[in-house]
Amino acid sequence: xxxxxxxxxxxxxxxxxxxxxxxxxxxxxxxxxxxxxxxxxxxxxxxxxxxxxxxxxxxxxxxxxxxxxxxxxxxxxxxxxxxxxxxxxxxxxxxxxxxxxxxxxxxxxxxxxxxxxxxxxxxxxxxxxxxxxxxxxxxxxxxxxxxxxxxxxxxxxxxxxxxxxxxxxxxxxxxxxxxxxxxxxxxxxxxxxxxxxxxxxxxxxxxxxxxxxxxxxxxxxxxxxxxxxxxxxxxxxxxxxxxxxxxxxxxxxxxxxxxxxxxxxxxxxxxxxxxxxxxxxxxxxxxxxxxxxxxxxxxxxxxxxxxxxxx
Amino acid sequence: xxxxxxxxxxxxxxxxxxxxxxxxxxxxxxxxxxxxxxxxxxxxxxxxxxxxxxxxxxxxxxxxxxxxxxxxxxxxxxxxxxxxxxxxxxxxxxxxxxxxxxxxxxxxxxxxxxxxxxxxxxxxxxxxxxxxxxxxxxxxxxxxxxxxxxxxxxxxxxxxxxxxxxxxxxxxxxxxxxxxxxxxxxxxxxxxxxxxxxxxxxxxxxxxxxxxxxxxxxxxxxxxxxxxxxxxxxxxxxxxxxxxxxxxxxxxxxxxxxxxxxxxxxxxxxxxxxxxxxxxxxxxxxxxxxxxxxxxxxxxxxxxxxxxxxxxxxxxxxxxxxxxxxxxxxxxxxxxxxxxxxxxxxxxxxxxxxxxxxxxxxxxxxxxxxxxxxxxxxxxxxxxxxxxxxxxxxxxxxxxxxxxxxxxxxxxxxxxxxxxxxxxxxxxxxxxxxxxxxxxxxxxxxxxxxxxxxxxxxxxxxxxxxxxxxxxxxxxxxxxxxxxxxxxxxxxxxxxxx
Numbered sequence: 001x002x003x004x005x006x007x008x009x010x011x012x013x014x015x016x017x018x019x020x021x022x023x024x025x026x027x028x029x030x031x032x033x034x035x036x037x038x039x040x041x042x043x044x045x046x047x048x049x050x051x052x053x054x055x056x057x058x059x060x061x062x063x064x065x066x067x068x069x070x071x072x073x074x075x076x077x078x079x080x081x082x083x084x085x086x087x088x089x090x091x092x093x094x095x096x097x098x099x100x101x102x103x104x105x106x107x108x109x110x111x112x113x114x115x116x117x118x119x120x121x122x123x124x125x126x127x128x129x130x131x132x133x134x135x136x137x138x139x140x141x142x143x144x145x146x147x148x149x150x151x152x153x154x155x156x157x158x159x160x161x162x163x164x165x166x167x168x169x170x171x172x173x174x175x176x177x178x179x180x181x182x183x184x185x186x187x188x189x190x191x192x193x194x195x196x197x198x199x200x201x202x203x204x205x206x207x208x209x210x211x212x213x214x215x216x217x218x219x220x221x222x223x224x225x226x227x228x229x230x231x232x233x234x235x236x237x238x239x240x241x242x243x244x245x246x247x248x249x250x251x252x253x254x255x256x257x258x259x260x261x262x263x264x265x266x267x268x269x270x271x272x273x274x275x276x277x278x279x280x281x282x283x284x285x286x287x288x289x290x291x292x293x294x295x296x297x298x299x300x301x302x303x304x305x306x307x308x309x310x311x
Numbered sequence: 312x313x314x315x316x317x318x319x320x321x322x323x324x325x326x327x328x329x330x331x332x333x334x335x336x337x338x339x340x341x342x343x344x345x346x347x348x349x350x351x352x353x354x355x356x357x358x359x360x361x362x363x364x365x366x367x368x369x370x371x372x373x374x375x376x377x378x379x380x381x382x383x384x385x386x387x388x389x390x391x392x393x394x395x396x397x398x399x400x401x402x403x404x405x406x407x408x409x410x411x412x413x414x415x416x417x418x419x420x421x422x423x424x425x426x427x428x429x430x431x432x433x434x435x436x437x438x439x440x441x442x443x444x445x446x447x448x449x450x451x452x453x454x455x456x457x458x459x460x461x462x463x464x465x466x467x468x469x470x471x472x473x474x475x476x477x478x479x480x481x482x483x484x485x486x487x488x489x490x491x492x493x494x495x496x497x498x499x500x501x502x503x504x505x506x507x508x509x510x511x512x513x514x515x516x517x518x519x520x521x522x523x524x525x526x527x528x529x530x531x532x533x534x535x536x537x538x539x540x541x542x543x544x545x546x547x548x549x550x551x552x553x554x555x556x557x558x559x560x561x562x563x564x565x566x567x568x569x570x571x572x573x574x575x576x577x578x579x580x581x582x583x584x585x586x587x588x589x590x591x592x593x594x595x596x597x598x599x600x601x602x603x604x605x606x607x608x609x610x611x612x613x614x615x616x617x618x619x620x621x622x623x624x625x626x627x628x629x630x631x632x633x634x635x636x637x638x639x640x641x642x643x644x645x646x647x648x649x650x651x652x653x654x655x656x657x658x659x660x661x662x663x664x665x666x667x668x669x670x671x672x673x674x675x676x677x678x679x680x681x682x683x684x685x686x687x688x689x690x691x692x693x694x695x696x697x698x699x700x701x702x703x704x705x706x707x708x709x710x711x712x713x714x715x716x717x718x719x720x721x722x723x724x725x726x727x728x729x730x731x732x733x734x735x736x737x738x739x740x741x742x743x744x745x746x747x748x749x750x751x752x753x754x755x756x757x758x759x760x761x762x763x764x765x766x767x768x769x770x771x772x773x774x775x776x777x778x779x780x781x782x783x784x785x786x787x788x789x790x791x792x793x794x795x796x797x798x799x800x801x802x803x804x805x806x807x808x809x
């Protein structure tokens with residue numbers, strides 16, 4: 001679609017025309033179903049790979065159809081916008097589902113103008129979520145003018161150079177009453193579920209203390225989250241310990257109690273649980289950005305477990 | 312993502328953790344039948360695809376046909392490939408999934424079968440076992456008793472034993488009671504899962520969400536604002552080779568006694584105090600017990616039977632069959648909320664289209680300021696809960712037609728599942744099988760619900776058994792016999808044949 005001057009009414013008109021065109025193109029093939037359950041505002045750097053982001057959005061739309069508003073910030077001044085659609089044919093169906101999108105390019109010092117422009121572009125009366133994609137977008141520049149416009153802010157603290165500072169920033173945001181999601185926390189869901197299942201099965205009984213081991217120079221945000229989560233769930237001492245084995249990140253968890261249980265990650269796809277002589281292997285893949293985002297977008301209200309960790 | 316792994320578990324995170332299926336085996340009796348091929352195996356495969364089943368999950372199929380494990384696996388492979396809906400088939404996943412599929416042949420009346428089954432289950436060493444009765448209904452009692460005799464029905468400290476029973480649960484009130492007694496001689500009620508797949512449909516579950524999750528509808532959900540309610544389950548196909556079975560059942564038994572009365576209970580029940588299985592089922596049961604039982608002389612006034620032209624020529628159908636392929640009834644609920652509001656329920660085969668929906672017709676505005684653009688009195692608001700095929704909700708209301716003057720025209724406000732939630736909802740069998748394995752019976756029917764719904768239809772069944780109908784009385788492709796329209800017309804109402 002052609003570039004549009006930045007008047008919200010004109011962008012919305014372009015969106016309407018986009019749907020008219022889509023309807024015409026698909027008229028003979030059963031038409032299109034316009035899907036929109038929320039607004040997803042993606043704040044990203046101008047040099048970000050737009051194809052990769054489009055792919056992520058394309059996959060996300062299948063489970064969370066949304067009006068996507070992609071904000072790309074660059075160093076020079078000047079705002080531009082264009083509209084686009086993401087369509088897919090559900091497996092075994094005959095009608096395409098399409099979601100709409102708006103891409104806005106703006107200078108870094110035009111954030112206030114962007115916030116003003118954004119308000120009329122949000123899908124009315126539906127939830128709005130801000131996804132700060134990329135390290136500078138959230139941690140460096142402080143996108144505060146956008147925060148009041150959305151119900152939830154999603155960040156990825158693994159992109160921050162200082163994980164302690166990142167967690168502090170998230171805690172502070174939460175204390176201001178904002179709902180926050182952190183993909184570093186989302187990455188832990190599989191591991192947390194595994195630990196919960198050990199408790200259910202009785203393998204992790206009478207735990208007295210826990211050691212969370214990490215590789216790299218300092219603990220990652222995920223390692224910090226994991227340690228805090230265990231400490232606050234069990235009220236037992238939890239130690240963070242550096243290990244030279246393996247790459248940076250969360251490497252192992254030792255639960256010491258009636259039986260000692262050791263969870264290790266021998267490679268990128270497996271989790272091993274050592275309980276006495278027994279070793280159990282579980283597949284634990286590194287999740288894609290769209291999988292992590294999909295989980296976060298399915299929670300648009302308070303998240304008690306995460307709140308407990310960042311409190 | 313609904314239930315905690317364990318509410319006592321300090322690590323529980325019900326918002327994010329999937330409900331965990333424990334190590335278990337599923338034993339399917341009637342594994343060579345249509346239900347297993349078309350519904351159960353595709354649903355189980357899909358659960359495996361979604362990683363909802365443990366790696367150790369095992370299936371043991373049984374039927375009379377002699378077959379090796381390998382032959383059974385091949386059959387199931389073909390079935391899943393053919394009947395998997397809305398999902399791609401993944402060969403690699405199947406190769407993992409199929410390793411734990413086994414087969415034990417044997418006659419359901421032969422005690423040896425249960426000894427062999429016990430040997431197989433002992434060898435598999437799964438602590439929990441779910442038995443699924445997908446056999447002819449006449450086998451339900453004998454199979455359950457045989458399981459008990461073989462020591463296979465008792466839950467222990469090591470694990471649970473549960474049984475899923477397909478409909479029909481009895482063919483009348485007495486037989487349902489007798490079957491319940493036989494079932495309870497082996498399995499206590501909390502281990503019994505009577506399946507009604509309508510309750511597993513996302514759209515039927517959404518009725519509860521729609522009513523009790525929103526503040527604006529429930530205040531209107533009563534006799535003061537609702538004029539009448541219609542529930543329609545229409546099929547465009549006929550009996551499709553199931554003539555022999557269908558001849559014994561008929562639309563009243565096959566659809567209304569179970570599925571549609573359960574849907575009606577979900578639409579009309581009181582709000583439960585909590586979204587918990589017993590509280591939900593208590594309210595549905597209470598509603599079914601409140602349905603006014605027709606007196607014998609009321610049946611011809613409040614119920615209509617039909618049979619489509621050509622049914623008697625179907626394979627396996629008696630040339631003088633009196634079976635109803637269409638049934639419609641007017642029910643009233645004797646409680647404060649619904650007193651005097653008719654619930655019209657109909658189900659039929661060979662109707663103009665396949666559709667299941669619930670239409671709630673509200674009262675007209677108390678004072679008519681406007682007329683509609685066709686000069687008639689404005690049409691009242693109508694709320695439609697569409698169960699299938701276009702799952703969604705619509706609200707009809709009046710709007711001013713653009714231009715000078717004040718002409719009103721009905722318009723529709725639509726919610727479509729696809730437009731808000733993307734592409735796929737789990738099938739009813741995925742939901743219900745998972746529920747049975749995690750021990751959640753909310754969407755299963757309880758003994759008292761089954762018996763209450765049989766009581767509701769008993770006067771109609773008795774009346775229709777004694778009568779001789781002048782069948783066939785409706786054409787394929789029509790909305791049933793004229794008497795069905797007349798039944799509503801007597802109250803000044805019309806079927807919504809949209």
